[in-house]
Amino acid sequence: MIIPKTDKKNIVIWGFDNKSLEYYYALLELITDKNIFICNYVSQFESESNSLDRKILDYDFTITLENVFDMKNDVSIIILNDYYNKFYSIVELGWIEENNIQIIPHLELVRIYATNICNANCVMCDIGTASKKGIDKLRVDTENEIPISTIEKLLESPLLKENKMKFSLGMVEPLIHRDIGKIVGLISSKGHSVAVITNGILLERKAKELIENNVDYVMVSIDGTEHIHDKIRGRKGIYRKAINGIKRLHEIQPNMKVVINCCISNLNYGGLYDLIKGIENEKLNVEVRFQHLYFVSKKMADNHNSTVEDYRLKQTQSSIGEESIATDIDFYVLSQQIKKIKRIKLNYISSIRFRPPYTEPIELSNYYNLSGQPLEGLDKCFFPYNQVSIKTNGDVVFHTRCYNYVIGNMLEKDINDIFNGNDANIFREILKKNKYCFCACTRCCGIMGGW
Numbered sequence: 001m002i003i004p005k006t007d008k009k010n011i012v013i014w015g016f017d018n019k020s021l022e023y024y025y026a027l028l029e030l031i032t033d034k035n036i037f038i039c040n041y042v043s044q045f046e047s048e049s050n051s052l053d054r055k056i057l058d059y060d061f062t063i064t065l066e067n068v069f070d071m072k073n074d075v076s077i078i079i080l081n082d083y084y085n086k087f088y089s090i091v092e093l094g095w096i097e098e099n100n101i102q103i104i105p106h107l108e109l110v111r112i113y114a115t116n117i118c119n120a121n122c123v124m125c126d127i128g129t130a131s132k133k134g135i136d137k138l139r140v141d142t143e144n145e146i147p148i149s150t151i152e153k154l155l156e157s158p159l160l161k162e163n164k165m166k167f168s169l170g171m172v173e174p175l176i177h178r179d180i181g182k183i184v185g186l187i188s189s190k191g192h193s194v195a196v197i198t199n200g201i202l203l204e205r206k207a208k209e210l211i212e213n214n215v216d217y218v219m220v221s222i223d224g225t226e227h228i229h230d231k232i233r234g235r236k237g238i239y240r241k242a243i244n245g246i247k248r249l250h251e252i253q254p255n256m257k258v259v260i261n262c263c264i265s266n267l268n269y270g271g272l273y274d275l276i277k278g279i280e281n282e283k284l285n286v287e288v289r290f291q292h293l294y295f296v297s298k299k300m301a302d303n304h305n306s307t308v309e310d311y312r313l314k315q316t317q318s319s320i321g322e323e324s325i326a327t328d329i330d331f332y333v334l335s336q337q338i339k340k341i342k343r344i345k346l347n348y349i350s351s352i353r354f355r356p357p358y359t360e361p362i363e364l365s366n367y368y369n370l371s372g373q374p375l376e377g378l379d380k381c382f383f384p385y386n387q388v389s390i391k392t393n394g395d396v397v398f399h400t401r402c403y404n405y406v407i408g409n410m411l412e413k414d415i416n417d418i419f420n421g422n423d424a425n426i427f428r429e430i431l432k433k434n435k436y437c438f439c440a441c442t443r444c445c446g447i448m449g450g451w
């Protein structure tokens, strides 16, 4: 267990489940000169399925939010296990600043750029299209594949040895990596969970390798019915390849969790219902997630650049290429598609979600408005407090879309020192000053909860 760094006398664990309790007891053993509590205010948000004994709320170590504020200026908070959504309103009310509460970063998710190259050419993607502009700049001048030695070094870090993490292999196209199975196996053998996000082109061929190495789940991107998908992704026949890949996974392991991710854009918004019908017809036992396009418009980039000084935080327009045009959407039609999908009776697909969960034309047109005004209830990013992305050359960024801000290099320093280092903390400070959302952040996955 890595001891959290803080000068404050009181540490509050924000999160209330069995894992938080385990964490509490571990901290208690390690830290003797500070008071450690769990904030039971969080529990008020808990669902009925909470398995914790409710009596635990009476114990001495649990405190209320009011108690937290009583510790004025002398409290830091560690947020565990996706409790950020429950933390949002506290930040929104300005209580964090008012009470000078420090948020202690706590790494929970590591995203790996397994490769730096792609075998598709999706028009809406600002990562894989090799335009050498916009967010694509993050791929320039780095190695094509992450070396196994980088993964080994990462896993040897005390931070990862002593804490179980979530890993996501989703960049740029992970299945191109010649040793992808070995990478999955190395990570899973240390007790971490591993997800793979893929365009599915190589899935049929690599399904066995992933399963044999204990992948936890696979997310496959499918953006429309056969013709639409192949057109968006720039290669004929790849819809069929993705579908066959999912079938292969289920042939080998029938209960393998598969999530289909569909990126909604001007190129497919009228065919979402047909996409669902197509997947049902294929009898695929999957979850489906629709995600609205992430973008940085010119206006958003200009506003952003006029408010940030650090050159590493500058942003360029993205995702609005010649064909992928955020504004070229009939929001009434999109709204009807969403409503129709919500009414559909399904035999194979186990769940369908929309992110953000908008249904009405007004909400949708607001989302796609190029001014990129912050969205109500979705205007704070806490990614820099709980995750990192590691590029093929070992550079560490908080996330693909986090500007050009490298917080360190894995080959030179331990991941814990990078995650808690000076550059990382400077970024967090500037983000906090910007109320946890830069102008170019408003349509980023960090704000929406991310993949």
Ligand SMILES: C[S@@+](CC[C@H](N)C(=O)[O-])C[C@H]1O[C@@H](n2cnc3c(N)ncnc32)[C@H](O)[C@@H]1O
Pocket: 118, 124, 125, 126, 127, 128, 170, 171, 172, 173, 174, 197, 198, 199, 200, 219, 220, 221, 261, 262, 263, 291, 292, 293, 294, 295, 319, 451
């Ligand atoms: C960048 S890809 C990387 C993994 C893999 N190459 C794939 O296509 O699944 C991760 C996910 O981002 C989605 N995506 C690409 N461009 C996007 C955009 N502008 N907005 C939202 N999602 C996007 C893709 O469809 C995919 O589901």
Ligand code: SF4
Pocket: 118, 119, 120, 121, 122, 125, 126, 127, 128, 129, 172, 173, 199, 233
């Ligand atoms: S396959 Fe994935 S990384 Fe490649 S261009 Fe498409 S969305 Fe981007």
Ligand code: SF4
Pocket: 381, 382, 383, 384, 398, 399, 401, 402, 403, 431, 438, 440, 441, 442, 444, 445, 446, 447
């Ligand atoms: S929303 Fe979060 S992840 Fe996205 S660019 Fe902003 S700080 Fe980075």
